């Protein structure tokens with residue numbers, strides 16, 4: 001067996017998704033699988049989401065959306081992409097029935113070409129900017145943009161299906177303002193003749209805390225992985241279980257200059273261990289926590305706080321059931337988001353899937 005691995009618990013993931021879906025209902029839940037499902041594996045986790053009853057997935061890029069279609073996720077499940085390189089061709093995505101977020105006039109033109117080539121309309125979600133300035137059409141351009149999309153609909157090249165924006169989720173006041181701007185934009189579009197099926201703006205944080213921002217759908221990444229997106233709660237307190245466990249073994253023991261006993265774990269920053277873990281986070285060996293003192297390229301050193309032997313199992317982060325910290329705690333200690341930590345665990349670390357459908361019942 002491999003010395004280090006990232007165990008992905010598909011049962012925990014499915015339970016999170018079910019819990020979140022029930023919580024946001026009657027709004028729908030989009031499971032956001034961008035960045036290779038935040039490092040969990042887009043295909044494996046996408047299939048698990050569908051098995052858990054999800055009918056809406058989001059991937060950010062078209063290639064991942066097509067990868068999900070190619071493993072048999074059919075048209076009953078909507079898969080949405082929304083970020084494209086400038087030279088993106090849309091024909092394949094439209095042919096595969098991938099929903100497309102559209103944020104600029106040039107994309108709209110490309111989608112019209114793609115729909116003509118694919119011989120079927122592109123299903124569009126029009127994006128308005130409501131203050132985040134990430135992307136999206138400005139309020140000034142919005143009427144012209146909506147009109148252009150509706151023209152494509154009349155020509156049979158598009159279905160104007162959704163309207164959306166991205167909100168900061170940093171403060172309730174800003175989100176409330178963004179919601180108001182969004183609803184104003186929806187009204188403007190409806191006066192121009194748009195009939196939206198899906199209006200969506202919230203992600204994990206606001207989507208869980210505020211019913212008023214859910215509208216027709218909430219798009220969640222972080223919470224699906226069991227990583228709380230807002231302060232002051234543990235995963236369990238909001239009904240979630242961390243999905244990824246990062247595990248390794250003790251591969252060397254030595255004595256530090258100050259006489260401290262040290263253990264070496266063969267995972268380093270080249271594997272995605274944050275350099276900021278040194279002096280801040282703990283790992284668990286035999287249920288006891290030991291502080292990380294150094295993160296090198298290929299190895300991490302911990303100061304032993306009790307006994308450990310060569311070959312002992314080390315849990316770096318996980319659900320917390322073996323004395324380890326959660327990835328959310330790592331994020332807090334390192335000064336980043338837990339989402340970022342799991343996403344950055346590189347493919348040097350093999351993923352092992354456990355739970356439903358994998359023939360592997362537990363992490364043991």
Ligand SMILES: *Cc1c(COP(=O)(O)O)cnc(C)c1O
Pocket residue numbers: 032034060166202203204205219220221222223229339
């Ligand atoms: C990443 C992303 C989300 C999910 O964000 P979380 O905070 O991880 O839930 C939702 N919507 C869009 C457009 C995104 O890019």
